Amino acid sequence: MLMHIGAYGWEHDQWQGSFYENKLPEDWHLTFYVKRFKTVLAPYKFWTQCSAEQIEEFCSDVDKEYPLLFEVKENETDEKIIQLLASVDSSLKNKICFTETGWSKENSGYCLRQAEIVQSQNLAQGNIAVFLLTSDSPLKDVFLREIMQFLKTDFSQYDVIYLYFGGELIDVDIINTGCVLLKMLALNH
DSSP states (O other): OEEEEEEEOSOOGGGBTTTBOTTSOGGGHHHHHHHHOSEEEEOHHHHTTSOHHHHHHHHHTSOTTSOEEEEEOTTOOOHHHHHHHHHHTTTOOEEEEOOTTSOEEEOSSOEEEEEEEEEOSSSOSSSEEEEEEEESSOOOHHHHHHHHHHHHHHTTTOSEEEEEEEEGGGOHHHHHHHHHHHHHTTOOO
16 A cells, blocks of 8 residues: 655645745745645635636646645535636546545544545546545644554555645644654555
């Protein structure tokens, strides 16, 4: 099994001045992010506030094989969003949706949800799963290791897992810890 780790979005206030240098223009953030992490999930609340031109720019800022995923809503009804989707549909190669009836696991410290892959054009080959791990507080390394070990054993039927960190786990140090754990758990090859 292979696991890729990324963030739930690449624009976070706490990253400004730490992950992104203050002098780095905002329109270069995604390009900078892509050099450090192997995947990113664009949150619905973020990309739906963008113009079609901005979305097309995001997609052109990454290599055509880079797994940039876009979160969509199940049964979208907002006419503005439907029009936006239609105007940039060829750019949005990978769409995922967290359905009401989808698999999830909640613990006192975190929530792990599996997404339905709505559209996939350049994700890794084979049987693929997408998960979002959120928490209201940073998780200790041991908990991250347990969660990743859980995915490795309980979802071993998948060839590739994409795991995104959200909530308080957006911290770059936590994502880097996840990348180290990939190596320790032999999930990075």
